[in-house]
Amino acid sequence: MTLAAAAQLEKTPLETYVPPAKPSLIGLSRAELAERLGHIGVAPAQRKMRAQQLWNWMYLRGARDFSEMTNVSKEMRAQLGEHFTVDRPEVVAEQISNDGTRKWLLRLPSGDDVQKAHEVECVYIPETDRGTLCVSSQVGCTLNCSFCHTGTQRLVRNLTAGEIIGQVMVARDRLNDWVDRETPNGNRLVTNIVMMGMGEPLYNFEAVRDALLIVTDNEGIGISRRRVTLSTSGVVPNIIRTGEEIGVMLAISLHAVRDELRDELVPLNRKYPLKELLQACRDYPGASNARRITFEYVMLKGVNDSLDDARRLVQLLKGIPAKINLIPFNPWPGSAYECSDWDQIEKFSEYIFNAGYSSPVRTPRGRDILAACGQLKSETEKLSVRERDALRAMAMTD
Numbered sequence: 001m002t003l004a005a006a007a008q009l010e011k012t013p014l015e016t017y018v019p020p021a022k023p024s025l026i027g028l029s030r031a032e033l034a035e036r037l038g039h040i041g042v043a044p045a046q047r048k049m050r051a052q053q054l055w056n057w058m059y060l061r062g063a064r065d066f067s068e069m070t071n072v073s074k075e076m077r078a079q080l081g082e083h084f085t086v087d088r089p090e091v092v093a094e095q096i097s098n099d100g101t102r103k104w105l106l107r108l109p110s111g112d113d114v115q116k117a118h119e120v121e122c123v124y125i126p127e128t129d130r131g132t133l134c135v136s137s138q139v140g141c142t143l144n145c146s147f148c149h150t151g152t153q154r155l156v157r158n159l160t161a162g163e164i165i166g167q168v169m170v171a172r173d174r175l176n177d178w179v180d181r182e183t184p185n186g187n188r189l190v191t192n193i194v195m196m197g198m199g200e201p202l203y204n205f206e207a208v209r210d211a212l213l214i215v216t217d218n219e220g221i222g223i224s225r226r227r228v229t230l231s232t233s234g235v236v237p238n239i240i241r242t243g244e245e246i247g248v249m250l251a252i253s254l255h256a257v258r259d260e261l262r263d264e265l266v267p268l269n270r271k272y273p274l275k276e277l278l279q280a281c282r283d284y285p286g287a288s289n290a291r292r293i294t295f296e297y298v299m300l301k302g303v304n305d306s307l308d309d310a311r312r313l314v315q316l317l318k319g320i321p322a323k324i325n326l327i328p329f330n331p332w333p334g335s336a337y338e339c340s341d342w343d344q345i346e347k348f349s350e351y352i353f354n355a356g357y358s359s360p361v362r363t364p365r366g367r368d369i370l371a372a373c374g375q376l377k378s379e380t381e382k383l384s385v386r387e388r389d390a391l392r393a394m395a396m397t398d
């Protein structure tokens with residue numbers, strides 16, 4: 001592939017992360033916490049124990065300030081407060097859909113210039129047996145998938161591990177969902193994480209990995225690896241690494257069963273065509289009938305929704321422990337596609353089901369707040385300052 005062709009597939013970040021003068025400890029591993037403690041003069045013999053204390057306060061109990069850390073000495077708390085924070089992204093706006101879906105617009109702490117602060121969205125989807133949080137990995141996206149609203153944005157920058165885990169922490173804060181706080185039925189509300197928000201997670205591999213290792217650590221946020229799903233458009237070289245280094249469930253944004261069409265819908269296919277992508281799935285560490293790979297397939301009217309496509313899909317997935325998630329297309333202003341007719345979605349689903357695959361049709365959630373799949377874009381950017389302040393005030397008071 002020529003450089004020019006590659007440039008069309010992948011955008012280059014416009015900016016790099018600038019940490020605030022007083023950095024947040026959120027997103028650091030135990031070893032990194034111990035190292036930071038060393039920087040502020042904590043004796044080597046104490047660092048491991050202190051790092052574990054911080055870990056528990058931050059990731060198990062969700063402390064928002066060092067003053068809450070009552071088993072840490074007063075002097076140490078003051079010392080920590082002088083150099084660090086436990087800040088997470090700031091909630092700029094909260095919208096609650098008729099169906100209970102919540103979307104937060106989050107401002108990322110970045111440098112000291114508020115004008116330059118970036119924003120991402122994060123969506124919580126409650127269901128009867130679970131609560132799923134959809135998390136972003138980039139501001140904007142590296143890729144240009146033609147059916148995706150986020151793909152129309154520039155790639156501003158990769159998120160840090162702290163900004164990724166910070167989204168989970170904000171959700172727990174807003175839902176009052178930390179370990180020693182009461183929840184309506186005594187269960188945690190955020191039970192599942194999907195890396196399906198803005199961005200291609202495998203183009204920000206290290207930060208996503210570090211954040212997910214904290215999410216799944218059972219002495220902290222403690223969400224099982226089986227309840228964490230990373231969705232990729234098919235960055236083949238990092239698929240195996242995901243299995244080996246993170247060990248979470250894998251989802252593939254497939255959307256087409258022939259290279260010509262997938263080249264158009266998911267242009268990254270020109271770099272990593274179907275054959276290579278499916279081989280990486282066959283080789284995915286830990287995939288089994290109990291841990292199936294999810295293939296996401298957006299239903300586009302007259303584009304990829306024929307029964308011939310369904311037949312080819314079944315053929316392609318032969319030998320892969322798979323389930324197929326059919327996603328009715330969520331139109332957005334300016335999109336070139338329409339959602340398949342319901343009738344056709346049902347026929348497609350039935351064909352796949354009869355071939356032995358689970359093929360649930362994803363119920364559209366949060367459509368009224370543009371929170372549904374592929375619609376994540378900071379449309380609040382268009383709001384006036386006054387409207388945004390009003391939304392922010394709402395977010396702070398309820």
Ligand code: SF4
Nearest residue numbers: 141145148150151199
């Ligand atoms: S579908 Fe995912 S990878 Fe493709 S443009 Fe949208 S956010 Fe990026």
